[in-house]
Amino acid sequence: MKSPEIQSREYRQLICTACPMGCTLEAEKEGDLIQVKGGRCQRGGKYAQDEITNPRRVMTTTCVMEGGELRRLPIRTTQPFPKNRMDDFMTFMTTVRVSAPVFCGDIIVSNVLGEGIDVIATRTIRKKQPAP
């Protein structure tokens, strides 16, 4: 989010998270060309490319559950979502209300914020039974 964006001919240090080694990568970007040094394997290059050109994260949070045994429904995106739109995603999810029952895997929002990615429920929540 706040991390500095690459301009033309820029250096950037990244930590590769593609495996537990956690190599420190030095990425140099000139125009569209990105050169990566410091990784112990090929995957570091791919990781740096993705992190610089199109960083994405799977988003998880909760939304309001109505009439359910629990008050909050946990959700996630089905695919990694653009990192620079995380705030938009969180703001949008505060407007979503779901009625019970809901099943783990149900689609809650399709094509969220026009990104072509769905939001699914990650837990089954039954209807709240009225007190006897």
Added chain:
Amino acid sequence: MPRDIEAEVVVIGGGPAGMAAAHSAWEQGAKSVFLLEREKYLGGILNQCIHPGFGLQVFGEELTGPEYASRYIEKLGKTGVQVMTETAVLDLEPSRTIRTVCPRGVHEFHARSVILSMGCREKTRGMIMIPGTRPAGIYTAGLAQYLVNIEGYLPGRKVVILGSGDIGLIMARRLSLEGVTVEAVVEVRNSLSGLVRNYVQCLLDFDLPLLLSHTVTGIVGKERLEGVLVSQVDERWHPVPGTERFLECDTLLLSVGLIPENEISQKAGISLSPISRGPYVDETFATDVDGFYACGNVASVFDLVDYVTFVSQKAGEAAASHRPRGKVRFVLQVGVGTGLVIPQRIRNIEEGILFIRPSQGFRETQIIFRKRDEVFARKKTPICRPSEMIRIDIPSIPWPPEGGEVTIEITGNPIQGI
């Protein structure tokens, strides 16, 4: 339901450990399997871990905690395992008598095998002795996780987190996403405790500062927390005079470790290791009392739910097979560089997995197996960190023909920083 219940296998605790153990005991052919859980829902701590990172090894895809639990609840639904929720175990006897209380009353189970899978609880402020007043606003990270993810409450507006383990890192991200300011994550060690991936995705993604070699040395505030005093520490974790400074915050989260929950295990006469804080177990997760097994976080704090599932399947199979146990052949001790090893006992070298936690991070790591002065096995791995257990198959080690006491040491180039 009668007051007295005869059962082949009783599993205590319905988290991922208990669910996997009950499932595999049933698959192994046990006729009556009971799974007892004191909460309303199965799943244990997974229900509040809504972030991804679970199940890559067991299900081959990355799930969130509640999804992982759902998968197992579904698997259990296809068996004859009798699940009793809102059922707390109050007492255990070495004769494998189990006393429970639930909304339907009090029951006494008589079991051929008992599997302990009660999980762990969090260390609190009292256990780490932070001086100062006792204002509101100090929570364990797991309690805050419960409040945010299950109840939908935010614990405060401005937060300091003590401890850079995964639960602390995950909460730093969770709160940042919810608009809470995270002032700093404070870590007494000179290196990160949690996973590098969590450092990147939970701290760097949000520009959150990590203060290594620092600790909280004071609490400020009367009714509500107003801030904490933070100091640098030396190699022996003593605060360095003159480095103390004030960080304003209304909430302090403690992510300073977990302790296996073994109050009732002790009532059954099971002895606990001072290192794992759980029962001494062998490669099938049998304890030192006949017919009692312990798996998952009650045996030792595991970082990956996938590992919890593996060891619990093993315990479930063994508990259902009622095989007579052989003699203990090897007793494993932790040596230099090793924080923990589980299991601590080996009866049969032909099965099972050793989980070893290094006491600090190393590159170019060697794991050394020593019997008295003789090194009989060395294993190499490029890197190890305290946040990830090293896995070694027991049959892959050239154990010496005579049993005895074995010490496990870890050496390498120490990792500092990240």
